[in-house]
Amino acid sequence: MSALTRDPLAEPPLRRPVSKAAARWEWPDPASATAPPIAPREAPRRPVAPLWPEEPAVAFWPAADLAPPPPAPAPVPASTPGPEVDLFAPVPPTAESLARSPLARSHLAHASMVAPPDPPRQFEPSPSRFNYRLNRLWLTPLVRHLVRVGLPLALVLGLAGGWLTSEDNRARLGQTVGAMVSTVQNQPVFQVHSLQVLAATPEIAEAVAATLDLRFPVSYFDLDLTALRTRVQAFDAVEQAWLQVRPGGLLEVRIQERTPAMVWRHAGGLELIDATGHRVALLASRSARADLPLILGEGADRAVDEARQLLAVAVPLHPRLRGLVRVGERRWDLVLDRDQRILLPEQGALGALERVLALDAAQQVLSRDLRIVDMRNPTRPTIRLTEGAMAEVTRNRPTLTGARRR
Amino acid sequence: MTDLYQSQRAMRNLRQQAMQRGVIAVMDVGTFKVACLILKFGVSDGARAGSGVGAMAGQAAFRVIGAGTTASRGVRLGEIAAMRETERAVRTALQNAQKMAQTRVDHAILSFSGGDVRSYGLEGLVELDDDRVSENDIARVLDSCDMPDLGPDREVLHAQPVNFVLDHRSGLADPRGQAGRRLGCDMHLVSVNADVVQNLVHCLKRCDVEVAGLASSAYVAGRAALVEDEQELGAAAIDMGAGATNLSIFIKGHMIYADTLRLGGEHITSDIAKGLSIPHSVAERIKAFYGGVQATGQDDRQVIDIGGDSGDWDKDRRTITRSELIGIMRPRVEEILEGVRARLDVAGFDHLPSQQIVLTGGVSQIPGLDGLAARILGQQVRLGRPIRVPGLPQAATGPDYAAIVGLCQFAANPQDEWWDFDIPAQRFAAKPLKRAMKWFRDNW
Structure with missing residues (x-):
């Protein structure tokens, strides 16, 4: 119920709205009047079933009255005599004759009257109980999410899973995906055409190129750069390597080589090793790298650090130094010319060497006729004379002792 | 009487649960229309302090998120005359409101105008145990009100303490903690025809909605229309x-x-x-x-x-x-x-x-x-x-919606009712004791 405030003065007098067609219609001359056509109302009525089948089903005014008169029937030509009709033969009943018989007529009329009427078309604004419950179910958040997210997800997963259970399908999927992947990977932009190895020594560059053993063109995606790098770095002479695919399909390998720091002679022969003790290359002869110091003995490469420190300290001895010998994989010997040796201890080898150098500087110990300066026991440095010198000492001993004893 | 007390308490608990969950429907089943509003609680804590906006009778706590109105069917003189028809109308209103709110509601507070509302004024008087009024004393004094004969098939719809008297001082709204010897109270009791209420509750139950509160439309319309x-x-x-x-x-x-x-x-x-x-x-x-x-x-x-x-x-x-x-x-x-x-x-x-x-x-x-x-x-x-409540559609602001708007207030900011107070201890203890006695007698 809602009220509307109206201003009656401002309003036009209330009339039922008149349609345009109705407004144009004029009342006909009563003398020649046929009844006005019945204007359709808002709800057209269902045609009423005729009570009698003879009656026209339509309306009060038969359509025949309104229609133009039918044309006069053409004159019938004189009938030609046909085959003679048997007047006594039984005539099959026609629909017309049936309709004329009273029983059939009442039957037909009755049938038309009891024909089931249309159900009343009443507008029912309220939702049905089922509809209402469905609506509420739909408004339940859990159900809503299940239907909107869970169900499609389950459907897609189920279909995909069902499809993938077949071995053929999986194989076909794998093939298709593989083909697509290889198509993409074999695009020209991803092709690597050439290799460039940048190394200081051409031999190493050649060796690396040979080791990589790449067959160009190759796709960028097929190159395992990490593995290639490991392979390059497996070379003794290579300290570090950088691999990079340059634009234009160039695989660039930059190599930093190891610098040989020492020559190591061991049971297997001569080797060049770098400052960390890592093998660099085989060496044919010592004279090929006479500029590098020589170390000897098993395990010498593992003590390269100490050897380098000792060499740095033993600068005054360099002209006489032949090499360093690792003894028992635990300590160093300095080997000088004239078959002299300085035996250094395991611990504090540097200090011991410095003491020897100091002795040499003060008393020219090493220029004397001795074979070994033994510093292995730091509290008791010992020297061993050469055999000639020893004989000289023993020869003079009585004199000496006599002189001493007085 | 305790039955009613329990059922009203159950409805109150339902109401509180629904409000904590955040959504509750209020529904006015009238003779001309059935209107339903869906309220969302906990939208805001109300106006900011110092903003100049008052508490607005607790309305700031909720917002109308759904509204549905439909022509009422099968209701005569505010009472259900054709249950199925009314159920359809209620269903329509509920569904429209739910559709607008995009949520379902399971609890509804109901108001109705029929049921031959009758009003009683009751008085109660007790001596205080203590020298101060405690919560239990309030319950006792409410309990001491003499129950009038409501007549057959009638139930209490509202029972609101209106006034408290402490010794000779009247007009107290909240006597708790005050010193005194005798506490009296005036209670206003509204009774309705039980069958009318039962029909409405049944009608809503058939719509899968539980009734979480009942109010006379006389009361709620007054709360909405009176400033x-x-x-x-x-x-x-x-x-x-x-x-x-x-x-x-x-x-x-x-x-x-x-x-x-x-x-x-x-x-x-x-x-x-x-x-x-x-x-x-x-x-x-x-x-x-x-x-x-x-x-x-x-x-x-x-x-x-x-x-x-x-x-x-x-x-x-x-x-x-x-x-x-x-x-x-x-x-x-x-x-x-x-x-x-x-x-x-x-x-x-x-x-x-x-x-x-x-x-x-x-x-x-x-x-x-x-x-x-x-x-x-x-x-x-x-x-x-x-009065205006937040979120109410413009179409529902007219005087014909006074009852349902009042029902919103009733939901958001209820006044004290008798059943909001606990049963006094001595009455509560009677039954378990009796049960224990029976157990002893049966077993020894």
Whole structure:
């Protein structure tokens, strides 16, 4: 119920709205009047079933009255005599004759009257109980999410899973995906055409190129750069390597080589090793790298650090130094010319060497006729004379002792 | 009585649960329309402190997120006459509201105008155990109110403590913690026909919605239509619905009287339909568009086409003037207002300090009603619209929605009822003791 405030003065007098067609219609001359056509109302009525089948089903005014008169029937030509009709033969009943018989007529009329009427078309604004419950179910958040997210997800997963259970399908999927992947990977932009190895020594560059053993063109995606790098770095002479695919399909390998720091002679022969003790290359002869110091003995490469420190300290001895010998994989010997040796201890080898150098500087110990300066026991440095010198000492001993004893 | 107490407490718990969950429906099953609003709670904590906006009677706590209104079916005089039809109407309103809110509701607070509301004033008096009033004393004094004979098949709908008396001091709103010896209280009790309520509850249950509260539309319409000072100083709210006219008298913020008159807009419509022999729907339309109670000269010239659907040319082109329509409507409106006057006189409304009367409800939209009502009810008559609540659609702000808007307030900011207090300890303890005694007797 809602009220509307109206201003009656401002309003036009209330009339039922008149349609345009109705407004144009004029009342006909009563003398020649046929009844006005019945204007359709808002709800057209269902045609009423005729009570009698003879009656026209339509309306009060038969359509025949309104229609133009039918044309006069053409004159019938004189009938030609046909085959003679048997007047006594039984005539099959026609629909017309049936309709004329009273029983059939009442039957037909009755049938038309009891024909089931249309159900009343009443507008029912309220939702049905089922509809209402469905609506509420739909408004339940859990159900809503299940239907909107869970169900499609389950459907897609189920279909995909069902499809993938077949071995053929999986194989076909794998093939298709593989083909697509290889198509993409074999695009020209991803092709690597050439290799460039940048190394200081051409031999190493050649060796690396040979080791990589790449067959160009190759796709960028097929190159395992990490593995290639490991392979390059497996070379003794290579300290570090950088691999990079340059634009234009160039695989660039930059190599930093190891610098040989020492020559190591061991049971297997001569080797060049770098400052960390890592093998660099085989060496044919010592004279090929006479500029590098020589170390000897098993395990010498593992003590390269100490050897380098000792060499740095033993600068005054360099002209006489032949090499360093690792003894028992635990300590160093300095080997000088004239078959002299300085035996250094395991611990504090540097200090011991410095003491020897100091002795040499003060008393020219090493220029004397001795074979070994033994510093292995730091509290008791010992020297061993050469055999000639020893004989000289023993020869003079009585004199000496006599002189001493007085 | 304890049964009712328990069922009301159960409904209150349901209501609190629903509010904590955040969504509750309020529903007004009327004779002309069934309206449903869906409230969302916990939208905000209310206005910021210092913003100048008051607490707005707790309304800031909720927001209307869905509204559905449909023509009522199967309801006569505010009571269900055809259960299935009413159920369909309730279903329609609920579904529309749910669709708008995009959420489902499982609990609804219900108001209705039928059920022959009767109002009782009760008194209780107890001696205090302690020297101060405790919570238990309040429960005791409420419990000590002597229950009137409500008659067969009647239930208590509201039982609100209106006033407390401590020794010789009256007019206390909250006596807890105050010193005294004797505590008395005045309680206002509203009873309704139990079957009417049962029908409504059953109807909602068939719609898969649980009733989480019941309120008389007299009470809730008064809460919505009376402004705060009117509620404080005293006023009568007259909710003129289609099936029944409810009146409630408020003073000091509490309803102290409620009554119902089983006459309403539906009677006006049926008068028009009978007098003009036109269909009920046309009569309703004519009443809404052209109705009035004060005829003027202009109304003689305003012609109303009442038509018909008979196929008879003359009958389908009948017209009346507006003054004829007013001539039909006015006696019935006068009858309603005189009935209201009689009820107010019975209630002793003229002894109240304030004689303010607020007309609300759908019938109050008849143009010129305030002038007529002023002649019958007294000079201080105004037309009341319900207060505004957040989110309410514009279409539901009219006086015909006073009851349902009041129901929103009832949900958001309920007043104390008897069952909001615990049962006093001595009464509570009786049953378990009895059970223990029985157990001993049976087993030893």
